[in-house]
Amino acid sequence: MRAALLDIDPENDVEVTTTDGVVRIRAHREQKTEQKERRGYRSESRYGEFEREIALPQGVTAQDVKATTRMASSKSESPARTRPRASRLRMPVVRA
Numbered sequence: 001m002r003a004a005l006l007d008i009d010p011e012n013d014v015e016v017t018t019t020d021g022v023v024r025i026r027a028h029r030e031q032k033t034e035q036k037e038r039r040g041y042r043s044e045s046r047y048g049e050f051e052r053e054i055a056l057p058q059g060v061t062a063q064d065v066k067a068t069t070r071m072a073s074s075k076s077e078s079p080a081r082t083r084p085r086a087s088r089l090r091m092p093v094v095r096a
Contacts, residue, residue, distance in 0.1 A: 001054055007031060008050075010069035010093045017090045018062035026051045067093045 001023070008014060008029045015026045027050040035042045056065070 001025075003027075003050070003052065005050065011095070014067075014069070014093045015090065016065075016067040016093060018056065018065050021056045021060075021062075022053050023056060023065060024051065024053045069093050069095055 003025050005014060005027050008027050013028050015024075017024045017026075029046070029048045029050075031044075031046045033044045056062075
């Protein structure tokens with residue numbers, strides 16, 4: 001699966017977990033800009049959250065899932081296996 005996560009730092013603001021055969025991608029974005037000029041001052045803040053849950057294919061375990069990032073998208077991969085296990089596991093997001 002892939003998620004386009006624009007303006008988000010994947011190593012600090014993205015969390016990928018698996019619980020009971022479900023992969024959860026959660027991301028948070030926070031941007032602040034300030035402009036100080038002779039005629040005035042302007043400050044803008046933008047916040048946003050993203051969360052998706054997707055069931056693992058039958059036969060894939062939480063230990064099979066790995067999370068990588070490249071440019072502006074994150075990808076979670078898992079090979080096909082037999083018998084999924086019920087567990088919660090957090091994967092670090094690493095640059096590809």
